[in-house]
Amino acid sequence: MSQNIVAERYALALFQLAKEHNLIQKIEEELRVVRKSVSENPGFITLLTSPNLSLHEKKNILQNTFSNVSPFVAHTLQLLIDRHRQSDIVDVATAFIDLANEENGVAEATVYSTRPLTAEEAERISASFAPRVGRRSLNIENIVDSNILGGVKIRIENRIYDGSLRGKLDRLERTLIS
Template sequence: MSEIVANRYAKALFEVAEERNAIDSIETQLSLVTKALDENEDLSRVLMHPQVSAENKKALVGKLFEETAGLEVLNLLRLLIDRKRESIIDDVLEAYTHMADVTRGILDVTVTTAVPLDEDEKQDLAERLGEVLGKQLRMHVKVKEDIIGGILLRIGDRLYDGTLAGKLAGFKQEIKVGK
């Protein structure tokens, strides 16, 4: 639910950023604000506390982030505070970054292998996938020994399973069904 709401706020902020040709700078500002909140437990606790008035929260945010954030990001923070949605700021950043990446033609890809890939293998995989997908890739590489061998790709909402563990599970299912 909070993801849907966060997407709405991110979309509104993104549209303003597009109009003002400030997609990158607003993303940077929003990122700095969320990082500050993540790193400072006391600040985060005050902003999330239900007994601290919205006016005090907005004053605090304005004072702390007047140098870091522009009017658009400060207005977003004030709006989130007014609507008691301070807790979704990380989700807003994630959704905004995704929208910015789509505009830039960047695609997030998670690659999971049984053994670590060296830099040449990562580069080769990124280039080949990038050519096939026609996008610039931001690769996240994970190692999970239980996949035995092969590769597991997550591209957006899609999962491509080329692992031995996945093939074995498929064979097991076929045997159960009796194909």
């Protein structure tokens, strides 16, 4: 869960609504888009926190920006504006995604590799590492990083599995030095 208790409460309320209406997956996908959009555009939150705009104008900006989201997500975003919690939008989305992952037995994973993973490779990594963290599968974000030289480095929650050539060389160096 995120460190923001207020965001967790909004996310939990939205999650309970989504569960009642069997919309967890749909709302999770929408919140991933919202989180990505807001995270990649830091000026957006600055705009929404501007004292020069009225609440109505801020709500219109949100409504126009995220016009394709479900009424539950739209209402949650509007509620955050009403309560002057614009800066919590990303935290609410993250907390909801965490709740959905917990419900579905999924863990978020970041896989660093020297080239993009194929679907088959991602599936094998998921099948191999999900049981290690007590989950059914992994939601993998692949990051191409030529600095690892070869192999893969996997980050799941607060665990790191480093099978990269760079990691092995670093461990060998520490062994030789000590």
